[in-house]
């Protein structure tokens with residue numbers, strides 16, 4: 674039997690490869706179990722959810738995120754690595770400067786396709802990004818469906834990655850900036866970071882997704898560098914196809930949550946003279962894994 678709150682949640686798919694709007698939910702108030710279950714089911718189905726017109730303060734954002742599990746602390750940044758006191762689980766994404774000092778990370782730059790914190794041994798299952806200020810143009814965030822990328826991978830490429838793992842570099846962020854405390858990498862095999870399977874099984878849906886994480890300084894374990902580069906270039910050319918993607922054009926009060934286990938994301942650059950301010954938090958995860966029994970299904 675359906676829990677009562679489920680009926681208050683309307684799911685409107687974006688109509689492309691992924692993404693859906695959730696309507697009828699005020700995230701500043703606690704969700705009852707029925708509404709929460711409906712949101713969680715929609716997240717597993719659509720990978721990226723958008724809640725428009727929200728009014729959230731930091732405790733409200735964290736309280737909603739915590740319904741999905743414990744939260745990760747903000748990653749190590751390039752420019753601004755001070756905790757967002759008193760909320761170390763919040764990452765401030767912004768190009769705004771106060772007294773000449775950036776208040777957040779990633780500036781106004783393009784951020785390349787990536788999966789949040791994929792360079793850690795355990796990676797966040799999802800991230801939530803809430804918009805407080807948006808530029809009039811640019812700064813759109815793209816999401817890409819990595820289930821679909823794997824399902825449509827040519828057979829030779831799929832054979833080439835079954836059982837293979839990839840190194841995910843932690844030295845630079847998605848805008849290419851060196852993180853504080855790291856030195857430059859000259860050989861990707863020496864990059865700091867974690868090794869994860871390239872085919873990743875989602876623990877909740879049991880579906881497999883292509884898990885590339887980030888291109889810069891990546892390498893496939895056990896292959897000579899030239900073969901690793903060639904295979905990674907072919908995988909990224911496939912994964913970056915526009916038919917797997919959907920783009921979010923931000924309005925103030927939008928909350929987007931995405932599933933890092935099966936979706937990648939990127940961000941367009943924007944005019945440095947305009948202001949953009951977002952608060953992000955990330956839900957702790959476990960070690961990415963591949964369950965070979967899922968291939969037989």
Ligand code: SIN
Nearest residue numbers: 766784813814940951
């Ligand atoms: C991110 O990579 O989490 C930032 C995305 C954005 O600023 O739109």
